[in-house]
Amino acid sequence: MSLGLERLTSCFQGIIPAMLYTCAADGTPNAAFLSHVEYVDATHVALSFQFFNKSRRNIAENPHAVVHVTDPDTAQGWALRVTFDRSEISGPIFDAMHWRIEAIASYCGMKGVFKLLAADIYTVESVDPIPEEDGQADRSAPPLRARPPDPVFTMKALQDLSQQINTADCLEHLLDSIVVGLKQHFNFSHSMIALASEKPGTLVMIASRGYPQSGAGAEVQFGEGIIGLVAEARKPIRISGLLRGMLHAYAAKRRAEEKGWCSDERRVPLPGLDNPSSQLGVPLMVRGELVGVLCIESETPYRFHEEDKTAIELLGSYLAVAIQNMQLRGDEAEPEAAPVDTAPAGSGTRHELIYHRDEEVVMLDGEYLIRSLPARILWKLLETYQREGRVEFTNRELRLDKSLNLPGFKDNLETRLLLLRRRLDQKGGAIRLVPKGRGRFALAVSGALELMARD
Amino acid sequence: MTSVPMIDEILAEFLQSGLGIHVGTRNEQLLPAGCRATAIKVEDDGRHVVVFVPKSAAPAVFENLRTNGRIAVSMARPADDRAAQVKGLMMFSWDANPDEEALARAQWAGFLAQLDGIGLPGIATSSWRVFPCRAVRVKVTAVFNQTPGPDAGAALP
Known part of the structure; x- marks a missing residue:
């Protein structure tokens, strides 16, 4: 019988903190907040293991636990009765959790301290609604986020954006048409494109929309912020509850600083929005080569739905080819050097x-x-x-x-x-x-x- | 002889400031069960707390408390994730009276204001069934820091 776990993917975006209930062998219960819960498949979830704590020790003694998650769309809470299965320190589940945590950690100067040690995989035995977190009672309450887009709308938006991109006659028009089109057709107000620099391990901001400063020329090192991490991972990264994740990381950072584990000096200033709650970064790849990174931000928690992520990933492949083609076309039919001209009259400055x-x-x-x-x-x-x-x-x-x-x-x-x-x-x-x-x-x-x- | 409080005044003020509160219990087979709590009151002796648990919570929570009394109460401030956990033993419980309900409502309002402050407006404001409450009096046996980080789980103070 299906547990219906796949319907709870909204709950795993970290908007509302999850809880983990465990019990030690001596019968002492424990209730702890969880950093990340990841959907694995129809019968498994993964919990982040970042610090050796009481929950982890309890699980070693008694593998049975309960995880509480809350749906940010409906406010309905769900209780997952789970049993520890295994720990993973590599593979797609570990990577997905690792890169999300790394992105948050990089903003807080916590890379290397606030990190994923393992993805603990649990078998889900039952899923039940949490009675006191009843999200069904008041359907007139405003939803925390907008409903996911209709697939037909997404396809139409992709089609319209593609047509707009196809008419671009130079790199500048192409890049501008991308960020303008993301607003026009997807209503993504804040977007930026960084392209691979000639300096190894570095990207440079080339186009943006929705920010007071264009940021053109700003360098992003691989591994810094979501853009640098997408470049390093060469995988899409979506953070839905960035503010919550950062609060969690900052709390850990304060404790780590008290222990002398890290200093403030490594903090990387956030590019783009001052307080982004949602970020989606996709690598622009052509035949294994990183052309650049497209990043979309929002101040709304969980702004980017699974459907958006899929659409932007698809778009990213197309954009990468279009950008690279435009870069390569620079060699075509260029004229001889123009005649010598004189400078316009100066203003005196x-x-x-x-x-x-x-x-x-x-x-x-x-x-x-x-x-x-x-x-x-x-x-x-x-x-x-x-x-x-x-x-x-x-x-x-x-x-x-x-x-x-x-x-x-x-x-x-x-x-x-x-x-x-x-x-x-x-x-x-x-x-x-x-x-x-x-x-x-x-x-x-x-x-x-x-x-x-x-x- | 006066007993040393488990919870000092500073910690008591924090715990009663309108936090996200969760209660952990377990049955005789050591299977855990938990629920959200509405509020907490630290008694003057600093060795007992009263946890206000929604009467709508899963029956297993109350059944576990009735049979073995073991309880963990986890509290966190949404604005900065400062957190603590109280372990103890339930002494007895009763339906919260109007004064206690008013105290619980004030703390709950503080919690909702904090959620609002971190960009979660509207969540749980109307649909969650956190009232009426059962008042659960707990003898505190241990208090732990639970703020995320390397020393989460260390005993307090």
Whole structure:
């Protein structure tokens, strides 16, 4: 007979803390809050094992337990009578729990301390409603989350977004059409795309929507936050009760700090929303290669349903191919270098640019502007502009310039130029890169420039 | 001779501040059973508590308390997951009187306000059957820290 466990997947998103009731061999009962409960299959759940605690010791003596979970949609509580089966320290169930906990831990500076030791697998013997947590009595109460989308709506949204993406004629339009389309067709208001950087183990933010700052140029290390963890795991990660998870982790952190296990210095600032409650990150992969990461956020707990996760995963595969194709198309039919042009009249404002060669960082008026390959490109353009007065350039000449040290294959030049353009726009437009048709662009300078290179 | 309280005033204030409370019991075969509790009152001696358990809770909880009296009461503050657990033995129980019910309602309201503060508005405000309550008087035998982390489970104070 079916236990109906598969209908309780909403309960396992960590919105409302779960409880674990155990009993020691000497007959002492124990009631403990649970960090994570994961659906395994129709007759099994997995509980997170993060610290050696009383519950774990009790289970070693007496494998019978009761787990209480609550459905965030209906507020109905469910009692799962369970028996310990086995511990897993690898495999898909462990991985799913591990990456979710890692994402939370990374935000709290708790990586390596707040971690999953094992996924404890329990056989579920019965599932019964909890009488005092009756979610059926008041159906007029507002649900905690919106209902999951209709599959027909999801397919239509995917179709509409795909059409929008297909009309994009350059990388910039493609990336913008993705984040705009996610809002238009799925009503996901906060989204961002980070693409693989030329620096190993690093992504760079390239497009976003729904935030006060675009964040273009922000670097994300593999393993940092949900974006970095998705890149590291190369698997989708969904966190539905991020705030609850972080509260749990912060509580553990305070105790760990008191014991000198970790310090505040490793805290990674949250990119995006100040207080996200739900996050969904999917890797953008093409034939095993990581192109980037798409991340969607919401301040609503459990905003992203299982159906959303499936749809965005599907979309991610499509986007990865589209982005990579657009990056590779940069080599096609590029024109010869444009005639030398003169700079537009300056406004009289003077701007100081310093290039730190050893760090490959360009500073504009004392503030960080950009680093790595985009910094080398910018410095090349500025030096040419200063020396020759030329303002029009081509992608082709950049590719042929050995001093830039571009990789010979898949140099992602368009991505770097787009990133550079967005960073310059963010900095007030004293210097801008203006697209002039396929493979050509112009340097627009407002004011006088003072260039200094330092080793 | 005055007995040393198991629960000092500071801890008592925390426990009665409107927390998420859960009660664990077990039967003669050591099979656990649990339920949500509505409120808790720490007696002045710091060695006894009264736990307000919804009368709607699973019959097994009350049956277990009646037959062996062993009880664990877990309490956590939603805002920061600070948590403690009281272990003890049920002395006796009764239907909560109006004054006790008022105390329980005040604590429950505090708990709901905390849920609201962490983005769970509306949950359990109307449909959960946490009243009326059975007042369960417990002799405290041990108190433990249960805040998540490396020393969860350490004895308090």
